[in-house]
Amino acid sequence: MLKKNLNLKAVIFDMDGVITNTMPDHFKAWKTVLAQEGIAATQHDIYSREGQRGIQSVAEIFAVYQKSFTRQKAKVILKRKEELFKKIVRLRFIPGARRFLRDLHRRGFQLALVTGTSRHELHRILPDSLYNLFDIIVTGSDVRNGKPHPEPYLKVIRQLKVLSPRALAIENAPFGIRSAKAAGLRCLALETSLPREHLAQADAVFESYREMQKKIQLQLN
Secondary structure (H helix, E strand, O other): OOOOEEEEOEEEEOOEOOOEOOHHHHHHHHHHHHHOOOOOOOHHHHHOOOOOOHHHHHHHHHHHOOOOOOHHHHHHHHHHHHHHHHHHOOOOEOOOHHHHHHHHHHOOOEEEEEOOOOHHHHHHHOOHHHHOOOOEEEOHHHOOOOOOOOHHHHHHHHHHOOOHHHEEEEEOOHHHHHHHHHOOOEEEEEOOOOOHHHOOOOOEEEOOHHHHHHHOEEEEO
C-alpha cells in the first residue's frame, strides 16, 4: 500500500491528460484521419494508447482492424493527423495541474516531463511559463521506444541523476503507467481520460489533483 507521505527528489509528469487537456483534440484528429482509411476508431482505441509514439499507434490500430499498411503509409497518416491536430487544438489545462507544478517548483523538487508528443508540437502546445519549470523534458522525438516501453522514464531518471525510489510519475493512461512501473518508479494515476479500471497498475488512482493532494503528501528529501 502506498504511504501517505512520500519522500522524493523528483516528480515526473506525462503531459496530455495530466497537464494539458488536449486528449479530446487528439481523438478528433485521429478519428478523422483513420476514417479516411475505413477505420471507425473508438475513444478507447486512442485514449488507451496515450503516450505511445504515433507511428506505433498507427501500426497497432491497423492490426486491430485487420487493415494492411506499410511504414510509409503509416508516416503519411501520422503527418496528416499531426497537421489536423495543430489546426484544431485548443489550449486547456487539467484543473489544478498548473498550481501543483508551480508549488513543487517553488519547494525545490526536480521536475521532468515525459510525453509521446514530438518536440516541435510540444513548443506549440505548452507555454513557456510551464515549459521552463521542467529540469528535463523527454519527448517522442528523443527515444527509440515509446511508452509502454520503459525507455522514456529510464532516460529521464538518468538525466535527473536520481534513483528511482526518489522519483514519482504521474500518469493518466495504461501505457504510461506500464512505462513508469517498468522503470522502477512509483506511479500515481489521474482519472482524467479513462476510468480507474483501466489504471489498476498504478500505485494509487485519484479523480483529480485535489483528491490526490488530500490523500498524498509529497515531501522533498
